Amino acid sequence: xxxxxxxxxxxxxxxxxxxxxxxxxxxxxxxxxxxxxxxxxxxxxxxxxxxxxxxxxxxxxxxxxxxxxxxxxxxxxxxxxxxxxxxxxxxxxxxxxxxxxxxxxxxxxxxxxxxxxxxxxxxxxxxxxxxxxxxxxxxxxxxxxxxxxxxxxxxxxxxxxxxxxxxxxxxxxxxxxxxxxxxxxxxxxxxxxxxxxx
Amino acid sequence: xxxxxxxxxxxxxxxxxxxxxxxxxxxxxxxxxxxxxxxxxxxxxxxxxxxxxxxxxxxxxxxxxxxxxxxxxxxxxxxxxxxxxxxxxxxxxxxxxxxxxxxxxxxxxxxxxxxxxxxxxxxxxxxxxxxxxxxxxxxxxxxxxxxxxxxxxxxxxxxxxxxxxxxxxxxxxxxxxxxxxxxxxxxxxxxxxxxxxxxxxxxxxxxxxxxxxxxxxxxxxxxxxxxxxxxxxxxxxxxxxxxxxxxxxxxxxxxxxxxxxxxxxxxxxxxxxxxxxxxxxxxxxxxxxxxxxxxxxxxxxxxxxxxxxxxxxxxxxxxxxxxxxxxxxxxxxxxxxxxxxxxxxxxxxxxxxxxxxxxxxxxxxxxxxxxxxxxxxxxxxxxxxxxxxxxxxxxxxxxxxxxxxxxxxxxxxxxxxxxxxxxxxxxxxxxxxxxxxxxxxxxxxxxxxxxxxxxxxxxxxxxxxxxxxxxxxxxxxxxxxxxxxxxxxxxxxxxxxxxxxxxxxxxxxxxxxxxxxxxxxxxxxxxxxxxxxxxxxxxxxxxxxxxxxxxxxxxxxxxxxxxxxxxxxxxxxxxxxxxxxxxxxxxxxxxxxxxxxxxxxxxxxxxxxxxxxxxxxxxxxxxxxxxxxxxxxxxxxxxxxxxxxxxxxxxxxxxxxxxxxxxxxxxxxxxxxxxxxxxxxxxxxxxxxxxxxxxxxxxxxxxxxxxxx
Numbered sequence: 001x002x003x004x005x006x007x008x009x010x011x012x013x014x015x016x017x018x019x020x021x022x023x024x025x026x027x028x029x030x031x032x033x034x035x036x037x038x039x040x041x042x043x044x045x046x047x048x049x050x051x052x053x054x055x056x057x058x059x060x061x062x063x064x065x066x067x068x069x070x071x072x073x074x075x076x077x078x079x080x081x082x083x084x085x086x087x088x089x090x091x092x093x094x095x096x097x098x099x100x101x102x103x104x105x106x107x108x109x110x111x112x113x114x115x116x117x118x119x120x121x122x123x124x125x126x127x128x129x130x131x132x133x134x135x136x137x138x139x140x141x142x143x144x145x146x147x148x149x150x151x152x153x154x155x156x157x158x159x160x161x162x163x164x165x166x167x168x169x170x171x172x173x174x175x176x177x178x179x180x181x182x183x184x185x186x187x188x189x190x191x192x193x194x195x196x197x198x
Numbered sequence: 199x200x201x202x203x204x205x206x207x208x209x210x211x212x213x214x215x216x217x218x219x220x221x222x223x224x225x226x227x228x229x230x231x232x233x234x235x236x237x238x239x240x241x242x243x244x245x246x247x248x249x250x251x252x253x254x255x256x257x258x259x260x261x262x263x264x265x266x267x268x269x270x271x272x273x274x275x276x277x278x279x280x281x282x283x284x285x286x287x288x289x290x291x292x293x294x295x296x297x298x299x300x301x302x303x304x305x306x307x308x309x310x311x312x313x314x315x316x317x318x319x320x321x322x323x324x325x326x327x328x329x330x331x332x333x334x335x336x337x338x339x340x341x342x343x344x345x346x347x348x349x350x351x352x353x354x355x356x357x358x359x360x361x362x363x364x365x366x367x368x369x370x371x372x373x374x375x376x377x378x379x380x381x382x383x384x385x386x387x388x389x390x391x392x393x394x395x396x397x398x399x400x401x402x403x404x405x406x407x408x409x410x411x412x413x414x415x416x417x418x419x420x421x422x423x424x425x426x427x428x429x430x431x432x433x434x435x436x437x438x439x440x441x442x443x444x445x446x447x448x449x450x451x452x453x454x455x456x457x458x459x460x461x462x463x464x465x466x467x468x469x470x471x472x473x474x475x476x477x478x479x480x481x482x483x484x485x486x487x488x489x490x491x492x493x494x495x496x497x498x499x500x501x502x503x504x505x506x507x508x509x510x511x512x513x514x515x516x517x518x519x520x521x522x523x524x525x526x527x528x529x530x531x532x533x534x535x536x537x538x539x540x541x542x543x544x545x546x547x548x549x550x551x552x553x554x555x556x557x558x559x560x561x562x563x564x565x566x567x568x569x570x571x572x573x574x575x576x577x578x579x580x581x582x583x584x585x586x587x588x589x590x591x592x593x594x595x596x597x598x599x600x601x602x603x604x605x606x607x608x609x610x611x612x613x614x615x616x617x618x619x620x621x622x623x624x625x626x627x628x629x630x631x632x633x634x635x636x637x638x639x640x641x642x643x644x645x646x647x648x649x650x651x652x653x654x655x656x657x658x659x660x661x662x663x664x665x666x667x668x669x670x671x672x673x674x675x676x677x678x679x680x681x682x683x684x685x686x687x688x689x690x691x692x693x694x695x696x697x698x699x700x701x702x703x704x705x706x707x708x709x710x711x712x713x714x715x716x717x718x719x720x721x722x723x724x725x726x727x728x729x730x731x732x733x734x735x736x737x738x739x740x741x742x743x744x745x746x747x748x749x750x751x752x753x754x755x756x757x758x759x760x761x762x763x764x765x766x767x768x769x770x771x772x773x774x775x776x777x778x779x780x781x782x783x784x785x786x787x788x789x790x791x792x793x794x795x796x797x798x799x800x801x802x803x804x805x806x807x808x809x810x811x812x813x814x815x816x817x818x819x820x821x822x823x824x825x826x827x828x829x830x831x832x833x834x835x836x837x838x839x840x841x842x843x844x845x846x847x848x849x850x851x852x853x854x855x856x857x858x859x860x861x862x863x864x865x866x867x868x869x870x871x872x873x874x875x876x877x878x879x880x881x882x883x884x885x886x887x888x889x890x891x892x893x894x895x896x897x898x899x900x901x902x903x904x905x906x907x
Contacts, residue, residue: 028321037320042234043227045441047392048473052833055392083227096225100217103797106805107670108224109392109441115225133842148846156842159833161392161442162670163808164801165844 012076016041017085025072032056034072035082043083043112047159054158057113058082064120064157083112086119095119095175104171106162114158118172121154122146122179146176211679211689212861215797219675219694220439220668229439232411233396233470240398241270242320243459243469244327245451246313247478248305251826252339252544255303258313259331268322270463272330274313275300279458281425287449288417288706294515294547296479298425299451300458305334306514307546308827309478314455316467339544341826343510345381345487347541350508355518355538356554356709362526362592365533367491370502374493377502378569382490382562382891384521386819386828387483389551390838391669393441394473395480399456400466408435410453413443413667414706419699421449422457437697443669443707445550446480477831481549482819484509484519484540488562493531498576498584500531505563508539515547516540521559524872527640527761528563530591544826550708552809553868556641557875561813561893564637564876569889577620578636578880579606579765590759597759601789602638604852605765609636609787612850613767622887623905630771631905632782633885639764639873643791643856643864644711647749648704650719652681652727653741659691661741662724665704666696666716671867672798673713679794680717680861684724694720710762710865713794715748717861722746755858762790762854762864766807766877772885774905777897779882781811784847786874789854791864799866803849806870811847812839814875815894 013022014034023038032049035041035058047055049068056067059081086093095118098104105111125146130137133153134144144150151172152165160168223229248255260272278300283293299311312332317323352360371377397410406428412418415435423430440447452469459467471479486509493502507521522536538555551557571578583603589596610616618634619625625632650664662681668674674694682689695701705715723746730744731737767785772778786807793799816837820829829835849870855862875893883889887906890899 026319026321028325033320036234040236041227042230045231045393046233046470047394048833050473050832052473053392087226092222092225099225100221103217103801105221105224105670106672106798106801107392107440107442108220108229109231111224112227152841152844156840159392159838159840161390161444161838162801163805163812163839163844165808165839165841166804166847167801168841 010073012073014072014075014080015078016080017082027073029072030068031070031072031075032067035067041082041084045109045112047110054117055110055113057116057158059116059120062120062123064117083116086115093119094178098171098174102167102171102174104167105164110158110160114155114160114168117155117158118175121172122176125176126183146173148173211682212794216675216679216689216795217797218672219678231393231439231441232409232437233468235398235409237398237400237466239465241316241318241463241465241467242323243314243316243455243467244323245311245455245469245475246315246327246330246332247475248308248310248312250305250334250336251308251341253305253334253336255305255312256333256335263315263326263330266322266326266329268318269315269326270318271316271459272313273300273455273458273462275303279461281454282427283425285424287421293421293449296514296547297449297451297454299455307512307544308825309546311451311455311479314459314469316459316463339826341543341545341821342823343485343543350539350541352537352539353516353518355520358523358526361537363535367502367504367533367535370533371491371493374501375496376494376570376573378490378492378566378573380490380566380569380891382488382565384486384558384561384893386485386821387551387813387817388477388819388836389444389446389480389482390476390833390836391442391444391446394471394476395447395450395452396468396470397453397456398466398468399460401460401464404432406433406457408453408457410435410437411440412437412447413669413708415697415699416665416703417706418449418453422453425454426457435699437667440667440669444552445554445708447669451479473833474831477819477828478546481547483551484511484548486519486521486558488521490562490566492566492570494570494574498574498581500529500585502533503529503531504535506537506539507559508541510543510545510548511540512545512547513542517548519548519558520555521562523555524559524640525563526592527590527759528638529585530587534591545821552806553641553871556868556872557813560637560639560873561875561879564873565879565891568635568880568883579610579615582606582638593759595757595759598856598858599789599854600763601852601854602763602765605763605787605789608852609765609767609785613785615767622884629773629775631774631885632769632771633881633883634767634769635877635880635884637766637873637876637880639766639869640761641710641869641872643760643762644709645718645752645755646705646711646715647747647752648715648719649702649745649747650723651743651745652723653743654727654731654737655741656737656739659693660685660687662692662694662720663701664696664716664720665698665701666712667707668696669707671707671713671802672795673707673716675798676713676794677716677720681720681724684721685728710867710869714859714863714865717863718748718752718859719746721860722748762788762866762869764788764790764869764873766873768877768881770878770881770885772882772900774886774900777900779815779895779900781845781878783845786849786870788849788851788869790851790866790869791854791856792862793851794863800849802866803870804847806868807847807849807874808839808844809871810874811844811878813871813893814878816843818894
């Protein structure tokens with residue numbers, strides 16, 4: 001008969017990219033190591049393992065988090081999105097396409113974290129969150145223009161030692177423009193739909 | 199049998215923008231780096247580093263650790279396999295003894311590897327490594343790098359001889375109406391590639407297999423074969439994707455430790471450096487102290503030039519940061535003296551780091567030129583133009599091409615240099631003082647023998663195999679374009695495979711020589727294959743393969759001064775009350791040979807320039823003279839430029855094809871950082887009237903210096 005796992009291990013079910021994964025983890029196992037070492041999802045990178053570089057950035061409930069400072073056992077019940085879950089099948093996310101087209105990377109090791117971060121930056125900005133360089137932070141001011149300086153500030157948790165920042169900023173701006181256009185389209189269609197329903 | 203076609207394409211791929219061939223894998227997370235290749239029965243090794251700076255290991259208390267859950271082995275000097283270090287490696291140097299781990303009880307620096315703990319999981323290995331008690335007999339150490347050191351001595355380095363001398367320096371200085379005599383310092387700097395060093399080793403059917411992250415698999419394979427006394431053919435090293443290198447990803451302690459553990463345990467073992475361990479084990483750029491003395495006539499023509507550079511190395515390995523080498527290329531004078539010296543201290547071994555020699559050397563020399571321009575009342579660009587040498591100042595050899603004036607001309611036009619008031623401290627915007635600065639750049643151009651194989655496949659595609667490394671440079675994509683042009687086929691019919699020691703000897707990704715060296719071999723193999731195919735319209739099932747070896751062709755290159763050149767421009771804003779320095783914009787214009795892929799080349803240049811921002815303002819590893827170790831050895835304590843530190847940085851290039859290279863390439867990996875810190879420091883002077891001769895230009899230094907206008 002199989003013996004019970006030692007008490008320093010627990011079974012957890014992680015909801016990653018819309019799929020549930022049940023595994024038994026050492027309580028010390030970070031979400032990052034659970035992804036990379038246990039689930040063979042190596043797209044999330046380990047750059048420093050201490051929350052300083054951003055290479056392991058994933059989305060937890062659509063907000064950015066560094067997976068190296070998150071214990072796997074504490075991630076149960078969260079909606080986890082990794083780089084493997086950003087594209088829609090073969091269709092790259094607008095952020096991925098912009099990084100590819102504008103060469104927003106060199107060695108590529110910080111790239112999954114940059115892309116996850118950028119996806120959330122665009123959402124956070126559209127939702128009206130200010131940054132440290134936002135001039136008008138009154139709630140009623142609305143989202144500030146997503147200028148290069150806003151992008152630089154909001155993306156500064158993700159180090160790129162190759163120094164691809166110039167094209168990273170351009171890629172995030174391009175993806176944000178596409179996202180804003182899509183939102184406007186949806187809003188317009190929603191209005192038409194409401195009109196038709198009325 | 200099938201038919202194939204070449205020669206159907208009129209438009210060359212070289213020179214047109216091409217996204218990275220592995221780009222989709224990189225943006226989706228599918229690209230697997232060294233620590234991401236799965237192995238069954240994989241064990242995890244965790245290095246234990248010395249906590250003392252100098253002394254002897256008196257005991258390693260491994261018994262309690264071996265009893266911990268999951269622990270498989272503790273390797274240390276008392277039980278590790280022996281290695282042979284009596285050889286000269288691929289780079290013409292004996293190995294850094296730092297890689298010969300666990301061979302003796304001596305500790306020559308803080309963070310010296312003293313043991314490897316191997317366990318079933320990384321959590322178990324880490325806990326056991328942290329629990330391992332090592333006793334030392336500690337000895338007094340000296341880690342203080344001063345402006346002068348009585349034990350300093352001269353040795354030749356990668357940049358050439360230790361000392362070059364012509365003319366009577368003191369006489370020419372005395373006869374010069376305008377002189378500069380200044381000392382510049384640069385701190386200890388660390389590569390900090392985003393991907394930590396990682397290697398997995400295993401024995402497979404009598405062959406040593408190593409999956410690694412490195413700048414040259416043949417380099418690592420050859421050294422592992424030497425260290426472990428193996429037939430080179432029985433060592434296979436692969437390194438497909440590399441998360442940055444910058445000079446640090448050669449042969450290091452982790453690979454050797456992994457091979458030892460795989461040998462002892464007869465199972466795959468992976469060893470990954472932690473970020474903190476990288477600060478001790480991955481090499482770094484030595485701090486430098488440089489003195490520059492310049493003497494000029496009233497028109498600014500140099501009569502005397504002295505550039506001396508002092509750097510440090512460890513007590514176990516001789517490596518010199520040849521900062522004074524840059525003066526041997528840039529400027530001539532009737533009296534011209536350069537000297538590189540080094541002092542041995544109880545510190546880890548330094549190594550090559552992006553533009554070794556040129557990066558710190560150009561900071562000193564190009565700052566001194568700016569000081570001379572100020573004293574002469576001559577525009578800094580005009581001063582450099584007046585001192586353009588006709589031939590190599592030391593060698594007397596002709597330059598292959600030297601398009602530095604064209605870089606300055608184009609850069610000045612685009613940057614708006616003509617509108618600049620040369621007087622410092624005149625521009626103010628609110629709390630900011632604004633200034634602009636410029637500097638020249640150069641970097642050595644070379645090629646090394648390489649081999650390649652080009653195969654026409656039966657399905658009409660082509661496979662090129664070359665032991666290149668793409669550490670982020672875009673080499674894989676550049677070689678695809680080059681092969682496609684040589685074959686005269688579209689790029690989507692060419693697959694380039696790299697990073698595998700079985701592909702045969704080739705240059706490493708280093709010295710800005712990789713892509714040029716590999717392109718030469720790829721062009722030769724692919725060109726000959728196209729000629730062969732023209733004679734035969736059928737391809738057998740196994741394909742047709744042509745191999746090349748550029749040893750003879752590279753060896754036949756005429757002796758010339760071969761360098762790339764560039765002009766750097768920076769605009770800064772300085773707040774002297776907070777000490778904050780912001781780079782507002784940068785422009786670099788380069789003459790760096792034929793540009794293969796403008797999309798990725800621009801990133802190489804701007805990436806180097808951003809390293810220059812980081813070098814000028816942020817990077818500084820501070821060693822505690824009491825403990826001998828670094829303060830804050832991580833990415834919080836050692837700041838590298840983040841996105842918010844970097845403005846719009848632009849790079850462009852002028853026509854500059856190397857006439858002696860089959861593709862016209864020079865090499866672009868390093869020149870972007872050269873001169874960049876000097877341009878920023880010169881801009882800070884222009885903003886504030888204060889010369890900052892010590893890097894980085896920290897807020898406390900700016901506050902202390904204040905404005906002087």
